[in-house]
Amino acid sequence: MSGSNNKKIGIVDYGVGNLYSLRKALREFIDDVVIVENTEEINRLDALVLPGVGSFEAGMEGIKARGLEGEIKKFAEKGKPILGICLGAQLLLSKGYEFGEFRGLDIISGKVVKFPGLKMGIKIPHIGWNKITLSNSTKPEGDILNSIGKDPYVYFVHSYILEPIDKKAILTTTIYGGYQFCSTVQKGNVYGFQFHPEKSGQVGLRIIKNFVNLVKAL
Amino acid sequence: MENIRIIPRLDIKGTNVVKGIFTEGLRVVGNPKELAFKYYKDGADELLCMDIVASLYQRNFDFDLLRSVSEEIFIPITVGGGIRSVNDINNALRAGADKVAINTYGIKKPKFLNEAVKKFGSQCIVLSVEAKHRNDGTWEAYTDGGREHTGINAVEWIRKALVLGVGEVVITSIDRDGSRKGYDTELISEVSKFCKVPLVVHGGAGTKESVVKVIKKTKIDAVAIATSFHYGDFKIKNLKEYLFKKKINVRV
Numbered sequence: 001m002s003g004s005n006n007k008k009i010g011i012v013d014y015g016v017g018n019l020y021s022l023r024k025a026l027r028e029f030i031d032d033v034v035i036v037e038n039t040e041e042i043n044r045l046d047a048l049v050l051p052g053v054g055s056f057e058a059g060m061e062g063i064k065a066r067g068l069e070g071e072i073k074k075f076a077e078k079g080k081p082i083l084g085i086c087l088g089a090q091l092l093l094s095k096g097y098e099f100g101e102f103r104g105l106d107i108i109s110g111k112v113v114k115f116p117g118l119k120m121g122i123k124i125p126h127i128g129w130n131k132i133t134l135s136n137s138t139k140p141e142g143d144i145l146n147s148i149g150k151d152p153y154v155y156f157v158h159s160y161i162l163e164p165i166d167k168k169a170i171l172t173t174t175i176y177g178g179y180q181f182c183s184t185v186q187k188g189n190v191y192g193f194q195f196h197p198e199k200s201g202q203v204g205l206r207i208i209k210n211f212v213n214l215v216k217a218l
Numbered sequence: 219m220e221n222i223r224i225i226p227r228l229d230i231k232g233t234n235v236v237k238g239i240f241t242e243g244l245r246v247v248g249n250p251k252e253l254a255f256k257y258y259k260d261g262a263d264e265l266l267c268m269d270i271v272a273s274l275y276q277r278n279f280d281f282d283l284l285r286s287v288s289e290e291i292f293i294p295i296t297v298g299g300g301i302r303s304v305n306d307i308n309n310a311l312r313a314g315a316d317k318v319a320i321n322t323y324g325i326k327k328p329k330f331l332n333e334a335v336k337k338f339g340s341q342c343i344v345l346s347v348e349a350k351h352r353n354d355g356t357w358e359a360y361t362d363g364g365r366e367h368t369g370i371n372a373v374e375w376i377r378k379a380l381v382l383g384v385g386e387v388v389i390t391s392i393d394r395d396g397s398r399k400g401y402d403t404e405l406i407s408e409v410s411k412f413c414k415v416p417l418v419v420h421g422g423a424g425t426k427e428s429v430v431k432v433i434k435k436t437k438i439d440a441v442a443i444a445t446s447f448h449y450g451d452f453k454i455k456n457l458k459e460y461l462f463k464k465k466i467n468v469r470v
């Protein structure tokens with residue numbers, strides 16, 4: 001492996017969601033995993049993880065209240081790796097439409113909308129294991145989806161979905177209630193997973209390992 | 219049909235996983251950390267860990283124990299037993315839980331369910347209901363690990379709790395618990411007719427066929443199983459293969 005192993009990954013604590021299982025999963029592959037919530041700390045990191053479960057508005061409010069919005073955007077502009085999970089992935093987009101219209105981090109152009117047009121009787125939130133399929137329009141960059149097999153199962157908990165404007169930003173799709181949606185979004189070194197890799201067993205751990213390897217190789 | 223989740227249930231008392239029949243006559247079946255890891259490796263879709271005496275003794279779930287159980291497990295974990303404050307939920311999440319199951323305190327103070335949903339989101343708050351058949355053909359909700367009567371109609375209680383925003387329901391049939399006599403499909407049908415959030419059923423799995431039956435006869439999202447897994451009637455993997463053969467979607 002090229003690059004040094006003294007890399008540091010920070011999980012941004014912006015007040016929503018369970019950071020502990022994510023930290024535990026990252027620590028399987030890298031020692032230096034910290035929880036951060038101010039701009040100075042973010043400056044010293046090699047990669048950022050945006051976790052989160054909860055509403056779009058609460059998420060953005062949490063980021064703004066800590067003055068982190070500009071810092072996270074700068075981090076992306078420098079080409080440093082960012083991993084967004086669930087709400088953390090949604091916040092990477094331009095706008096969210098959960099309980100109103102709210103501005104996101106706008107690192108990837110697009111919006112976050114409620115699941116449209118599901119088959120009768122299909123329950124929302126979408127909770128449980130579902131398959132991710134590599135999108136036709138793109139091929140994985142940076143090997144983030146290395147060695148996970150074809151169409152593996154991962155764990156989802158969400159009611160809203162990612163809709164990037166550039167279809168090339170769609171790395172994987174998933175079908176729920178007859179509707180195909182974007183389950184992984186990517187732009188350069190910025191990745192957003194609608195599912196929870198830290199709760200997706202061996203497949204999820206492999207994805208986290210791939211992300212850590214990508215950080216270590218920088 | 220979406221995927222049916224297979225959820226091993228660990229009833230915890232002190233430092234042991236225990237299991238009884240009709241929520242009584244408890245026997246020690248193993249070590250929580252070891253069993254949880256075994257089920258994770260065997261292909262469990264989630265784990266359900268319940269401290270069955272926490273409410274009764276007015277204690278909290280043993281969060282240190284939970285931390286050790288969750289350490290090497292990378293699937294969702296629901297934790298229940300003695301949860302009665304926002305602080306308890308925070309502690310559970312910090313110790314590795316993804317969802318908390320609430321029964322006793324929700325019945326005592328329904329507003330707490332709504333408060334918890336507002337703070338943590340509905341996906342985090344699971345209503346746990348222990349139901350026992352009554353002579354008039356209805357079911358009564360029990361609390362404190364199936365020990366205390368409430369006089370409350372269990373089905374009506376679920377209806378009410380859904381309005382309060384709970385994101386999932388786990389229903390245990392006390393009459394079938396540990397009996398291996400099959401699920402109470404009557405009770406489950408009654409609830410699945412109106413339950414718009416995921417429904418997890420527990421109590422009575424004895425054969426793989428009994429699991430097929432409850433999935434085909436009612437509309438559920440997951441089965442929680444304790445006795446049959448603990449005593450090796452069948453393994454998670456065998457059950458999933460069997461369900462798959464019966465054209466039931468499972469994660470394989």
